[in-house]
Amino acid sequence: MHALHLYAGSSARATIARNGLQARDICTIPAAAGGPKGLIMGALDRFIFGDWLPTSQQPVDLIGASIGAWRMSAACFKNPRVGLAQLEYDYIHQHYADTAQVSATFGKILHNFYRGRESEVLNNPRYRLHIMTARGRNILQSEHRWLTPIGYGGAFMSNLVQRKALGWWLERVVFSSPNADLPFTTHDLSTHQVAFNAANLIPAVLASCSIPFVLNAVSNIPDAPAGAYWDGGITDYHLHLRYTNRDNGIVLYPHFQKAVVPGWLDKHLWWRHGATSALDNVLLLTPNPEWVRMLPNGKLPDRSDFVRYGADWRGRVNAWKSACKASTQLADEFAHWLEKPDMTRVHPL
Secondary structure: OOOEEEEEEEHHHHHHHOOOOHHHHHHEEEEOOOOOHHHHHHHHHHHHHHHHHHHOOOOOOEEEHHHHHHHHHHOOOOOOHHHHHHHHHHHHHOOOOOOOHHHHHHHHHHHHHOOOOOHHHHOHHHHHHEEEEEOOOOHHOOOOOHHHHHHHHHHHHHHOOOOOHHOOOOOEEEEOHHHHHHOOOOOOOOOOEEEOOOOOOOHHHHHHOOOOOOOOOOOOOOOOOOOEEEEOOOOOOOOOOOOOHHHHHHHEEEEEOOOOOOOOHOOOOOHHHOOOOHOOOEEEEEHHHHHHHHHHHHHHOOOOHHHOOOOOOHHHHHHHHHHHHHHHHHHHHHHHHHOOOHHEEEEOO
């Protein structure tokens, strides 16, 4: 059984059919929100950033939301293999004795992770990092016990009518490497871009990971518009963006499922889960659902495991470690396919 499935938009599929896939073809790499599900991409990330992309020299835009923000910023370390491996360890071993301390404890994890490495991320000579966050507007401009749930209820109803209407409640704020242009268009949603610096890197990543009603919003990030910032997955859950086709490049997208869902509030809106022309230059790498059923509990790691295992911290850790160990098959299969590209395995997205 193949663990890895490959799907490509029409433009990407035509390019790969002509020339195969070379590291120099990649212009952009997105990384989705999705919490622990993103752990299954660890082995692929380490192969792509540690072994394959270094065989080329072109600049590459990295876009991340939530755990994807953590993954892509770790890829900017001087030794991405070390950074990505540390991310996997830290994420798997997170432990909260008191749910009231989740925000403070997770914040400490991120501060320890980036301490002394901020310049590696900010000054990477090749990778241009873009971190997605969602800034509250109107009654969501600050976090409030009663107004925040009402605001998110309003955001859900507005989004149900039209995705662009979500912008009345939440603005997409993208923190980017200095002088980096956005590698996607922004006609779909109200968007503001902010340049990274040493003061706002960690707050921006923390904000991008701050799931509403689980972690506290991050307020007043340095050199960014004032307000409360939440998980970048709210506005851009799976980064279903209209990517700029720079130099006719390919968007390489390691993702934990075939569907590329636009926003967090679209999770249950199945009619928004299909591919669109925005993904024409995307090559999606995703686990085979049949292979996923062979993982612990027959699924990818996810946030429900915190409840499933409860106080059995070691049980959850062992299950997630087993899934991550199995995911090396995804990287091995991709490496093999790159050597012998078989178009019969590349399905239309």
